[in-house]
Amino acid sequence: MGCVTNKEQDIKQFNIKLPDSYNHTTIQTEADLPDSQDQFLQIGMQVCSLGDFLPKVYEVYNELGELFQNIQGQYLLMPDQSIYFGQIVNGQRQGIGKQHWPKEGNLLEGTWIDNQLNGRARMIYPNGDYFVGNFLNNIANGLGKFVNSKKQVSGFWLNNKLTGEGTEIRKNGTIYKGQFSEGKIQGIGQFEYANKCIYRGNVCKGKMHGKGELIFNDNTRYIGEFKSNCIQGRGNYEATVSIAGWFHSKFENQTLFIYFFHSETPVLLDSQNCTLIEKKLEQFFD
Structure with missing residues (x-):
């Protein structure tokens, strides 16, 4: 005998990652740039700003404030046409900075070591969703929080997936505290x-x-x-x-x-x- 509900529940998997390729809702962060990167990276020459943010991104960015204060550095035009502003060593991202994908709309703030995202970072997505947490070699590892229009999820990410103890607070008033596995x-x-x-x-x-x-x-x-x-x-x-x-x-x-x-x-x-x-x-x- 089954049971009848008034609606199906929309369950999403809260997996945060920087994909190998991007589309309209995801982004690409180069894990390993080719040896010929100097031919593609142009420091402070063709770009002098991060470009205009999408309305939702701008709204969330203003609401949250900057993740890092008083960032200094230079601009990089990346191979995927995203724009980076921040600390640079030998033509690579090294230290704190911001990266914006003008076409897709994503805005990333973070700490880079050897051109890879390492440490605290925040991604704001074109629809206003955002994730803030810790990364290890471009992969979400450690405490983090994901927020969208329906809920807020916080806990421990392991290899891009929410794993172990966490909390989910839904806009409809439901609060969950307990275990997560593979983001669910x-x-x-x-x-x-x-x-x-x-x-x-x-x-x-x-x-x-x-x-x-x-x-x-x-x-x-x-x-x-x-x-x-x-x-x-x-x-x-x-x-x-x-x-x-x-x-x-x-x-x-x-x-x-x-x-x-x-x-x-x-x-x-x-x-x-x-x-x-x-x-x-x-x-x-x-």
């Missing part, structure tokens, strides 16, 4: 939902999934099995009395319907063989 909410964690319910237990792909405990906003609780954000499987429902058995749930019209069965049997949810528990909730678990 996965493992053991806790959700505090906007509907005032709290879930603790197993999570998978950003949802309640596996064994856990759901505390409702009326202080009753269900302890047992979940599947894709729905109560489904064997468990206990605890209110003035405790009942144990098999449960299914669905959400519609701002109401969570919980169906209780004394034995595991594939009967219809509207069958007289089940007991119905209703919970009024303004929002679903997302």
Whole structure:
């Protein structure tokens, strides 16, 4: 028996990286420039500014302020036509600086060692999303934070992917604290939902999934099995009395319907063989 939700949850993988090639939403940072780089890099000759920022990039940049104050240096016109301004040694990026891709719109501020991004850096994307964190040889490694219009995610990045303990704060009021794997909410964690319910237990792909405990906003609780954000499987429902058995749930019209069965049997949810528990909730678990 499945469960019905009011919408599918949009789960994104928060993997931060500097790709080998760029398109309209990603960028390229050269890991190893060719030996003939001096033929392509022009210091302070053809460029004298970073160019105009896209409106969203300009808005976020002004809101956050500069990552590094009072950067001094020179301009480099990079092989991919991006523009770098900052510290330079022997024609390569060395120290703090900024890099702007006028065509794509990305703006990068960071610290370079031997022409590779190493240390603290911040990338602002054309749509206003941004990531700030630590890099090792052009790869996000260490503490970081990713922010977009729907949520803010902070934690530890390992080889470009959010891994281990982290926190996700969604604009709809949901807060998650717990484990991430390969950039996704996965493992053991806790959700505090906007509907005032709290879930603790197993999570998978950003949802309640596996064994856990759901505390409702009326202080009753269900302890047992979940599947894709729905109560489904064997468990206990605890209110003035405790009942144990098999449960299914669905959400519609701002109401969570919980169906209780004394034995595991594939009967219809509207069958007289089940007991119905209703919970009024303004929002679903997302």
